[in-house]
Amino acid sequence: MSMPLDLKIEILTRLPSKSLMRFKCVSKLWFSIIRCRYLTNRHFTLASPPRSPRLYVSLVDHQHDCDSMEVCHNPGKSLLVSLSRNNADSFDKDLSMPARQSLTLPAVKSNIFDQEVRHKYVDYFLGHDHVLDQYKVVCTVSIASNEFTRITTEHWVFVLEVGGSWKRIEFNQPHLPTDPGASVCINGVIHYLAGTGSVHHDIVVSFDVRSEEFSMIQTPRDVTEITKSMGFIEYGGKPAILDHSDLVDNGSVELWVLQDGGKWSRKSPVLQPCHMHLVNNISGVLVQGTTRNGEVILEPLSEPFHCCILYYDLQKNDLRKVEIRGIPDQEFTDPSIDLKLMDKSESIMHLEI
Structure with missing residues (x-):
C-alpha cells in the first residue's frame, strides 16, 4: 500500500x-x-530550532575587500561579533539558514545605458506576495542629465523561481530612487522614496507585487528635500518618513505616516530627558531600517566612531543603546568604510555605473 x-x-x-x-x-x-x-x-x-533575534552587519570598504560579520544578540545585551576578513561572498556562505538556496539573476537587457549621460543607476527591490507566496525582484534602471533636469527610467520584474526571466513593466513617471536608498515591503506592496529632478517633487513610489502595477504619491509639503537627516521606515504597518535632524540637539523627531487613502499624518515624538545622554556625544545618526518589533535602527555618527547602535521605539518613545564588541578599532580609522545593518528580509541594493 x-x-x-x-x-x-x-x-x-x-x-x-x-x-x-x-x-x-x-x-x-x-x-x-x-x-x-x-x-x-x-x-x-x-525543523528549525528557535533562534535569538539576529542583526546582520557588514563593513563595506570602498577601497579594498569587504570585511563581513554575522552578529547575534539578545534584546538588551551586547552584540557578539564574528569578523571574517575575506571578501563579501564569505558573508553569504556563513549564514546559518536551513535549506538555503542561491539563484543567480540574469542581466537586465536594457538599452538606455547606450545614451551619453553622466548619471547611470541600477536599483533592486525585493518584495513578497503573501497571497500567492511568491518573491519578486523589481529592477529600476535610470539615467539622468548632469543637472538632473532630464530623467529616463525603465522598470523590470523577476519572479524568484527556476527558469524565470525579466519582464518589463510600464510606469510613465521618470524618477531616481533616493540615494542612499530605502524601501519597505508592507502587505505585498513595495514602497520607496524617489526624486523627479524637479524642486518640491519628491515622491513615494509603490509597487503592488501581485498585480505588478506602479503608483506614486507626493511626499508631504514639509519634506522638500530628502537628505541624510531623513529615513524611510515602516511604522505601525504603514510607510513613513522620519526626520531626525533635531534628534541630537533637541531630542525630537518628525514623523510623517502615509495613511489609507493617500493622506499623510504628522507626529512629533520627543525623547525622555533620561535618554538624552545616549545622543549627547554623537554628531548625528543614520537610519538603517527597523526591527521586527518596530524599533528604528539608528547608526550613530561620531568622532571617533563608537561601535554601537541605537534602537528607537517611536510608539513607546523609548531609546536604548547596544554595544558592538569584537571589531578592531583600526577598522574605523579609514573613512572609506561604512557600517551596513539589516534586520529584515526586505532589502534594497543601489549601484552607480
Whole structure:
C-alpha cells in the first residue's frame, strides 16, 4: 500500500536540510515535492530550532575587500561579533539558514545605458506576495542629465523561481530612487522614496507585487528635500518618513505616516530627558531600517566612531543603546568604510555605473 502524499510531506519536513537536498535526486516527484513552497515553509517552521533575534552587519570598504560579520544578540545585551576578513561572498556562505538556496539573476537587457549621460543607476527591490507566496525582484534602471533636469527610467520584474526571466513593466513617471536608498515591503506592496529632478517633487513610489502595477504619491509639503537627516521606515504597518535632524540637539523627531487613502499624518515624538545622554556625544545618526518589533535602527555618527547602535521605539518613545564588541578599532580609522545593518528580509541594493 502506497503512503499518502500528505504523510510523505510531514515526514520530509522533519528531516535535516542536508538530507532534503540529497533526496531531490531520488525522482522527479521527490524533486518537485521538496522544492514546493508549502514544504519549505513547513520545514522552516517545524525543523528549525528557535533562534535569538539576529542583526546582520557588514563593513563595506570602498577601497579594498569587504570585511563581513554575522552578529547575534539578545534584546538588551551586547552584540557578539564574528569578523571574517575575506571578501563579501564569505558573508553569504556563513549564514546559518536551513535549506538555503542561491539563484543567480540574469542581466537586465536594457538599452538606455547606450545614451551619453553622466548619471547611470541600477536599483533592486525585493518584495513578497503573501497571497500567492511568491518573491519578486523589481529592477529600476535610470539615467539622468548632469543637472538632473532630464530623467529616463525603465522598470523590470523577476519572479524568484527556476527558469524565470525579466519582464518589463510600464510606469510613465521618470524618477531616481533616493540615494542612499530605502524601501519597505508592507502587505505585498513595495514602497520607496524617489526624486523627479524637479524642486518640491519628491515622491513615494509603490509597487503592488501581485498585480505588478506602479503608483506614486507626493511626499508631504514639509519634506522638500530628502537628505541624510531623513529615513524611510515602516511604522505601525504603514510607510513613513522620519526626520531626525533635531534628534541630537533637541531630542525630537518628525514623523510623517502615509495613511489609507493617500493622506499623510504628522507626529512629533520627543525623547525622555533620561535618554538624552545616549545622543549627547554623537554628531548625528543614520537610519538603517527597523526591527521586527518596530524599533528604528539608528547608526550613530561620531568622532571617533563608537561601535554601537541605537534602537528607537517611536510608539513607546523609548531609546536604548547596544554595544558592538569584537571589531578592531583600526577598522574605523579609514573613512572609506561604512557600517551596513539589516534586520529584515526586505532589502534594497543601489549601484552607480
